[in-house]
Each structure stands twice: as C-alpha cells, then as structure tokens.
Amino acid sequence: MDISRRTGEIATSAATALIGLTVCYGALENGIAWEESGPSSGFFPFCVGCLIVLGSAVTGAQALLRPVAGAPPFLDAERARAAILFFLPIVAFAALSAWLGLYIGMAIYIFYAMYVPGRLRLATAIAASLAVAVVNFVIFEKLFMVPLLKGPVLNAVGIY
Numbered sequence: 571m572d573i574s575r576r577t578g579e580i581a582t583s584a585a586t587a588l589i590g591l592t593v594c595y596g597a598l599e600n601g602i603a604w605e606e607s608g609p610s611s612g613f614f615p616f617c618v619g620c621l622i623v624l625g626s627a628v629t630g631a632q633a634l635l636r637p638v639a640g641a642p643p644f645l646d647a648e649r650a651r652a653a654i655l656f657f658l659p660i661v662a663f664a665a666l667s668a669w670l671g672l673y674i675g676m677a678i679y680i681f682y683a684m685y686v687p688g689r690l691r692l693a694t695a696i697a698a699s700l701a702v703a704v705v706n707f708v709i710f711e712k713l714f715m716v717p718l719l720k721g722p723v724l725n726a727v728g729i730y
Contacts, residue, residue: 671721
C-alpha cells in the first residue's frame with residue numbers, strides 16, 4: 571500500500587502541531603505572563619510552541635493546496651522497509667540502554683550500525699564503537715560530571 575506525499579505531509583504537520591500544542595500546554599502550567607522581574611518561565615517555551623503550531627499549519631495548508639498529479643509516493647513498500655530497518659535498531663538501543671546501561675547500549679548500537687548496514691570491517695566497527703562509548707563516558711561523567719545510566723555491568727566492575 572502506497573501512502574501519498576500529501577497524506578504524509580498532512581500527517582507530519584498534524585503530529586508536529588500536536589507537539590507544539592503540548593509545548594504550549596506545558597508552558598501555560600509555568601505561566602506565560604510578564605512579571606516585575608521579566609517574563610515568566612513559560613513565556614519563551616510558549617512562543618516556541620506557537621511557532622511550531624504555526625509552521626505546522628503552514629505545512630498542512632501547503633500540502634492541501636499542492637497539486638497531487640504525478641507526485642511520487644511518500645511511502646511505498648521499499649521505503650517502509652528502509653524506515654523499519656532504521657527504526658528497529660534504535661528501539662533495540664533504547665531497550666538495551668535501559669537494561670545494560672547507556673554506554674554499553676551505545677557501543678552495541680554503533681557496532682551494529684557500522685558493521686551490519688554499513689558493512690565496515692569488523693575491527694573498525696569494534697574500535698569505533700568502543701571509542702564512541704569511552705569518549706562519551708569521559709565527556710559526560712568526568713568533564714560535565716553528569717552521571718548517566720550505567721547499568722549492572724559497569725556497576726559490577728566498580729564504575730558508578
């Protein structure tokens with residue numbers, strides 16, 4: 571089943587409009603008025619949410635007004651397969667990160683992305699995945715001092 575470009579653009583504009591409305595709603599909870607000391611904490615997020623909604627409305631209107639004849643499909647079987655093959659490893663990365671920790675999940679994801687679809691050499695994929703995990707560990711844990719999820723493996727070897 572093919573999905574037309576118009577349908578894809580309208581669905582995307584509706585989804586981004588919903589995100590913008592969510593931002594606006596959250597900003598309203600923090601207040602959007604000007605106070606004696608300046609704008610409330612929700613003022614700028616509210617403005618950003620309004621811009622997202624406005625941009626989404628313009629995109630949706632353009633999709634409705636654009637002629638449909640001769641436009642290539644937005645999503646066909648081949649493109650759907652490519653999107654799924656891109657999306658599933660990210661879901662696996664999120665699941666592995668919740669279970670094993672962010673750094674190990676990151677290393678596995680980078681290795682997979684480089685070795686399986688990227689078809690790079692095994693040694694290159696292993697070296698790059700370990701390097702990315704170590705560099706991120708140093709940046710976040712040591713330089714920024716922001717502890718991220720480490721999971722049971724790093725905790726077992728004494729890296730908290």
